[in-house]
Amino acid sequence: MRFSSQREAILSYIRGVQSHPTALDIHASVKKSFPSLSLGTVYRNLNQLLEHHLITAIKQDEVVHYDGNISDHQHFRCKNCDSIIDLEFPVRDIVLEHGPRFGHEIHAYELYMTGICKNCKNETK
Amino acid sequence: MRFSSQREAILSYIRGVQSHPTALDIHASVKKSFPSLSLGTVYRNLNQLLEHHLITAIKQDEVVHYDGNISDHQHFRCKNCDSIIDLEFPVRDIVLEHGPRFGHEIHAYELYMTGICKNCKNETK
DNA sequence: TCATAAACAGTAATTATTCCTACTTATCAA
DNA sequence: TTGATAAGTAGGAATAATTACTGTTTATGA
Ligand SMILES: [Mn+2]
Ligand SMILES: [Mn+2]
Ligand SMILES: [Zn+2]
Ligand SMILES: [Zn+2]
Numbered sequence: 001m002r003f004s005s006q007r008e009a010i011l012s013y014i015r016g017v018q019s020h021p022t023a024l025d026i027h028a029s030v031k032k033s034f035p036s037l038s039l040g041t042v043y044r045n046l047n048q049l050l051e052h053h054l055i056t057a058i059k060q061d062e063v064v065h066y067d068g069n070i071s072d073h074q075h076f077r078c079k080n081c082d083s084i085i086d087l088e089f090p091v092r093d094i095v096l097e098h099g100p101r102f103g104h105e106i107h108a109y110e111l112y113m114t115g116i117c118k119n120c121k122n123e124t125k
Numbered sequence: 126m127r128f129s130s131q132r133e134a135i136l137s138y139i140r141g142v143q144s145h146p147t148a149l150d151i152h153a154s155v156k157k158s159f160p161s162l163s164l165g166t167v168y169r170n171l172n173q174l175l176e177h178h179l180i181t182a183i184k185q186d187e188v189v190h191y192d193g194n195i196s197d198h199q200h201f202r203c204k205n206c207d208s209i210i211d212l213e214f215p216v217r218d219i220v221l222e223h224g225p226r227f228g229h230e231i232h233a234y235e236l237y238m239t240g241i242c243k244n245c246k247n248e249t250k
Numbered sequence: 251t252c253a254t255a256a257a258c259a260g261t262a263a264t265t266a267t268t269c270c271t272a273c274t275t276a277t278c279a280a
Numbered sequence: 281t282t283g284a285t286a287a288g289t290a291g292g293a294a295t296a297a298t299t300a301c302t303g304t305t306t307a308t309g310a
Binding site: 095 | 204212224228231233243
Binding site for chain 3: 001002004006007036037038039040041044045048062
């Protein structure tokens with residue numbers, strides 16, 4: 001995999017935010033420093049970065065969100081403000097403990113939660 | 126919510142299979158008894174049934190899969206044969222145990238796993 | 251420096267899903 | 281039983297995210 005300046009800019013943008021941006025978000029932001037950046041380039045790079053496990057994708061929403069934090073963590077989406085928040089649950093433990101008994105080879109897992117976030121809960125009070 | 130014969134046929138089809146069918150699968154099957162059934166009707170009914178919590182949706186794939194089994198269970202998708210298999214993990218327990226400390230109101234959760242299923246693993250041997 | 255594979259921008263195509271419109275049907279009160 | 285009405289339907293158009301295609305540019309390493 002080559003490292004074009006566009007690819008570098010996309011990766012460093014994703015790594016620099018906490019917000020789990022979409023392809024459109026990424027395009028809008030990186031376009032500021034690369035005015036000619038096309039959306040197709042964003043998608044192509046996101047797929048490349050995914051293949052090389054430099055980023056991960058969150059697909060539960062209608063739109064795919066991308067995450068530069070590849071550590072083992074889970075996601076919570078607020079139904080009110082739509083933000084996606086990192087949480088840490090011991091999912092690995094229960095997958096390792098209960099997984100084997102089903103006989104399948106589990107390569108990856110993902111716990112996704114939805115509800116109302118702390119902030120939104122307090123604001124409506 | 127009224128219960129048209131189309132709606133009833135769609136629901137009973139979803140309830141009668143283990144396969145987590147897509148809208149297209151459902152349309153193809155129910156069309157056999159309702160030749161004029163339109164795909165739009167399938168989607169409209171699926172969304173109605175979802176709102177009334179009579180079915181659930183699995184959105185991790187590119188295509189939405191539907192599930193007539195609304196009991197608390199998890200899903201595993203085989204990367205080889207693409208089948209979606211029901212599994213039971215004590216996810217509820219860890220969400221109840223670890224959830225509250227983050228301060229968000231968790232309404233729903235979903236553990237989704239991918240890998241190679243038992244059958245495909247044995248076939249390639 | 252040069253050859254070449256990879257990446258790029260721009261645009262067209264694809265595809266799942268939703269929306270729209272005119273018509274049909276179930277429900278319920280008169 | 282009959283209308284009025286709200287919900288449902290079929291069929292087709294529209295939407296929107298993502299991917300594919302094409303001709304041009306660029307990174308890389310011999
Ligand atoms: Mn994250
Ligand atoms: Mn299931
Ligand atoms: Zn919120
Ligand atoms: Zn399989």
